[in-house]
Structures are given as C-alpha cells and as structure tokens.
Amino acid sequence: MADRVSAHIMIGGVLARSRYPELVQAIGNDNPSIDWDGTPFNPIDIPIDTPLALMDHDVAHGRFEEIEHACRRHGLHYVRWSGGYPGSFPSVRLLYLGHGEPKQVLTTEEDEQVFPIERIRELGSIEAIETEYRLARTNPPPLVLIDDDSRDPAISETVHG
Numbered sequence: 001m002a003d004r005v006s007a008h009i010m011i012g013g014v015l016a017r018s019r020y021p022e023l024v025q026a027i028g029n030d031n032p033s034i035d036w037d038g039t040p041f042n043p044i045d046i047p048i049d050t051p052l053a054l055m056d057h058d059v060a061h062g063r064f065e066e067i068e069h070a071c072r073r074h075g076l077h078y079v080r081w082s083g084g085y086p087g088s089f090p091s092v093r094l095l096y097l098g099h100g101e102p103k104q105v106l107t108t109e110e111d112e113q114v115f116p117i118e119r120i121r122e123l124g125s126i127e128a129i130e131t132e133y134r135l136a137r138t139n140p141p142p143l144v145l146i147d148d149d150s151r152d153p154a155i156s157e158t159v160h161g
Contacts, residue, residue, distance in 0.1 A: 002060035007082035009064050012051035012140025013098055018148045026070035032056040051140040077140035081111045105136045
C-alpha cells in the first residue's frame, strides 16, 4: 500500500480544445476534487481568470501521476504541493513551467518554502534567495482552451511546446 497524503495542483496555460479530453481523462484517473470537501471535478466548469485547482486528501506518494504526465505532454504549467509522509518523503512544492524538468522545493505542511543551510550557501546572496522564493511562489496562468484551427504561431508554440 502506497503512502498517502494531501496534495493540491493548479494547472494553467493554453490547450487545444481537441486535447482537453486527454486532460479530463487524466483528471478522472487520478480522481481529485475541486475543493477539500470532495466536490467532483466537472469538465464543463473551467475557471475564468484563474488556473484549474484540484485537490485530494488521499494521494499516493503525494503525486497526481496521470495529471502531471498530461500537463508535461501538452506543455501546461502546473504547481503541485503535497504533504510529507514521515520516514518516506518530505512536504514539497513542484513547479513545472510548461517545458524542461519540474523543479522541486522543500516546504512545510503549510506550503511555506524551507531553505536548508546548504541551499542558502549555494545561492550566496539574499537577492538570489528572494528570486528563488518568488519563483517557487509563482502560480500558473489561467487554463485557456483554444480552437484547433488557431493560426497564431505564438499560441501554437505554447500548445505544442
């Protein structure tokens, strides 16, 4: 049996409407809710002007495996916080900016970033620490669905990463 903890994910970026069912399926497979009380996700309710927020109190290893994979495949920005499990893994915030590798930062159970002394020494200045802190606190943009026939090259680059 996997260690299970509370976790929260916010998803944003631009996604072709024809790819949305893939994200919906991933959400269905991981089965998070839209609030901590367990209200089910409804695919027709995409928030306006905010990222899509999903959460669950019972997440294996604190990861939304299917959702995170779908986000990386489609170049969607996401931020996931998960609580720690004593003796197995710490509380972390994971940031994926729509490209590259996800960046993980240590946090408290209240999602406050923790800076081990070794990391402070690596960063070397208060400005560098503050820059890393601001990056770790960055939330995704809103999730926006676009028509598949969009001709805007900037959007095509964003969608196809």
